[in-house]
């Protein structure tokens with residue numbers, strides 16, 4: 001799985017046969033439009049897909065493993081380059097989008113020092129700039145500070161819906177960083193390096209994100225889901241779905257409720273990251289001996305629930321002089337019980353209460369945990385957030401274990417599917433009631449799907465709107481679609497025909513990032 005981002009020689013290296021005809025048309029159009037725009041052919045196209053998360057929601061930033069898969073929809077950047085002159089003090093980026101009316105073109109002249117990104121202005125090219133910034137940092141590390149980036153002409157074509165939980169942002173950031181690396185002469189781009197820089201880069205746009213989306217976008221392989229773990233280092237490996245009859249497919253359904261992290265971050269996404277971090281710090285202060293430092297790891301705020309778990313069990317072993325025979329699953333069960341005892345305030349904790357337990361002042365607490373990304377809250381629901389994270393981490397392991405056992409004879413298939421789907425349904429219940437990141441419309445889509453044959457239905461991505469994912473046997477797909485049409489989409493009178501046509505897609509696991517050389 002590790003290794004360089006593949007160079008594709010034909011579009012059939014990238015897309016599944018069913019997607020190939022329409023993707024070929026789209027690529028030809030992109031190249032033709034590039035020529036019209038810039039007067040010459042592009043040199044290459046970089047490509048990164050969106051993803052759907054199958055299970056493991058809101059646990060990547062606590063550094064627990066997750067199980068996403070890439071989808072066909074992607075971000076493409078067609079690129080040509082020119083060197084900067086010997087005495088130049090800046091380089092130029094021209095960037096346009098095939099959807100020019102929605103994403104207007106820009107030209108930047110940038111100095112050779114750092115790339116400035118104003119995260120307070122929500123501007124589509126910020127995502128490119130964050131990829132640019134990350135890639136340049138890596139290039140400077142490799143070639144020294146005197147390294148001079150090339151000028152780039154870029155035309156972007158993205159098909160991942162924005163704000164829909166399918167990770168259009170990570171697709172764009174990783175494709176951008178990849179484009180900058182290739183434009184500046186890197187013959188091979190290491191997948192792990194690309195993913196890590198994209199994770200850090202995306203935080204520059206103002207979202208305190210985990211690393212699932214970028215990993216899924218870069219590492220995915222056609223035909224399999226991806227098990228991504230973040231500690232001790234970032235690793236991704238493909239996981240196959242067992243063959244069942246009828247085939248199981250994932251249906252992705254849009255709710256058409258847009259959840260914009262830039263608007264709601266302080267009360268939704270970024271607040272959850274802070275709550276999980278505070279829960280880790282609180283549990284550490286109460287349950288580990290005084291002065292125990294949690295491993296400072298790659299979590300957005302340095303301390304994670306996963307880090308707490310590791311410290312807790314290794315200290316316990318140390319104290320008793322034993323090696324724990326507990327499996328990770330048993331550890332998670334124990335942590336759930338401990339959470340219920342230790343974090344007993346259902347109504348949440350005030351800053352004063354948390355600061356007292358951490359033995360710091362409220363100002364110190366704010367400086368450490370809530371200043372980088374602003375959050376708005378009187379109380380922090382540490383109990384509920386830790387409960388969700390530990391139980392969801394457990395469900396990921398259970399789901400993986402199921403995928404790695406065969407369903408057995410045909411007779412057992414229904415029971416097997418029910419167990420797989422049951423875990424997805426449990427995730428939805430936890431997201432709705434404990435983590436509070438669902439919404440009425442997603443709950444409704446899930447209920448309709450289950451009534452018509454889905455084994456498991458849940459939100460995917462950050463939630464509060466966006467997309468839902470459903471595990472449906474192939475012979476029930478039409479019934480589920482029809483029911484949504486009648487009971488959900490049919491009632492949204494403001495939907496255009498185009499939106500309605502794109503509302504539901506059958507998604508088979510697609511391939512990850514690639515570079516396509518045009519000449």
Ligand code: NG1
Pocket residue numbers: 053056057058059060061164165166167168169170202207208209210211212213460461462463
């Ligand atoms: P979306 O909103 O689908 O891009 C976000 C995070 C993920 C993960 C999920 C919840 C970003 C870029 N992505 O996904 O890392 O935390 O929410 O599981 O913020």
Ligand code: MG
Pocket residue numbers: 167168169170
């Ligand atoms: Mg996103």
